[in-house]
Amino acid sequence: MFRFTRFQLAVHAAALAPLVALIWDIALGNLSVNPIQDITFRTGKAAMVLLVAALAVTPLNTVFGFRQGLRVRRALGLYAFFYAAIHLFVYVVVDYGLDFYLIWLELAEKRYVLVGFAAFLVLLLLALTSTRGWQRRLGKTWKKLHRWIYVAAVLVMLHYAWVQKSDIRQPLAFSALLILLLILRIPRIRRTITRLRSRRASKTEDKGPAFSKI
Numbered sequence: 001m002f003r004f005t006r007f008q009l010a011v012h013a014a015a016l017a018p019l020v021a022l023i024w025d026i027a028l029g030n031l032s033v034n035p036i037q038d039i040t041f042r043t044g045k046a047a048m049v050l051l052v053a054a055l056a057v058t059p060l061n062t063v064f065g066f067r068q069g070l071r072v073r074r075a076l077g078l079y080a081f082f083y084a085a086i087h088l089f090v091y092v093v094v095d096y097g098l099d100f101y102l103i104w105l106e107l108a109e110k111r112y113v114l115v116g117f118a119a120f121l122v123l124l125l126l127a128l129t130s131t132r133g134w135q136r137r138l139g140k141t142w143k144k145l146h147r148w149i150y151v152a153a154v155l156v157m158l159h160y161a162w163v164q165k166s167d168i169r170q171p172l173a174f175s176a177l178l179i180l181l182l183i184l185r186i187p188r189i190r191r192t193i194t195r196l197r198s199r200r201a202s203k204t205e206d207k208g209p210a211f212s213k214i
C-alpha cells in the first residue's frame, strides 16, 4: 500500500489539477473558439511549469533546507512528461490527423516545432530511464544522463519564446527563473550556500541552551 505524506498528496493534487480542469472544460464546452489551440496551450503550459518545479526541488533544498521536495522530484518530472505527451498527441493526432508528411514540413519550417520535438525526445528518454531498475543498471551514467533535464528545459524555453510571436514577457520570466535555478546548481555556489546555512544553524543552536537555562 502506498503511503503519502500530506505534502506529497498536495503536490499530486496540484499536478493533476490542470488535467481535471481541462477535462471539465471540454465536457462543459467551456473552451475558446479554437479548442485545439486551447488544449495545446494548456497542456504545454502545464508541462513547462511542472518541469520548472522539478528543477526547483534541489535548489530549494540547498537554499532553504526543504528536504520534503526531494520526495516529489521524480513525480514532478514524470507529470511534466505526461502533459508533454498529451500536448504532442493533440498536435500529431487531433490537429494534424497523423499526416506525417505535413508534420515533417512543419518540422523543417518552424523552429519552435523542431525544438519542441527535441525537448520531448529528451523528456521521453529521461522518463523511460527514471525507474530504480534503470538507475541501478546505469550506475554513475544515470546521474549524467538525467542532467539532460536542463537541456530539455532550455529547449522548452526556446519553444515557448518562439511560439509567442510578440509578447515574450512570460517566456522571459520563466527563462530568468531557469537561469537562477541553473546558477544555484553550480557546485561552488551550492557549497557556499550550504556552508552559510550550516553556520547559521550552528549559531541558532548556540543560542538554544542559554534560553533553556532560564
Ligand code: HEM
Pocket: 037, 040, 041, 042, 043, 044, 045, 047, 048, 051, 080, 084, 087, 088, 091, 113, 116, 117, 118, 119, 120, 123, 156, 159, 160, 163, 164
Ligand atoms: C513534442 C513536440 C512539440 C510540439 C509539436 C509542440 C507544439 C506546440 C504548438 C503547436 C503550440 C501552439 C502554437 C500556436 O498555436 O501558436 C505549442 C505551444 C506551447 N508548447 Fe509545445 N510542442 C511540443 C513540445 C513541447 C514541450 C516538450 C513542452 C514543455 C515541456 C511544450 C510547451 C509549450 C508551451 C509552454 C506552449 C505555449 C503555451 C502558452 O502560450 O500558453 N511544448 N507547442
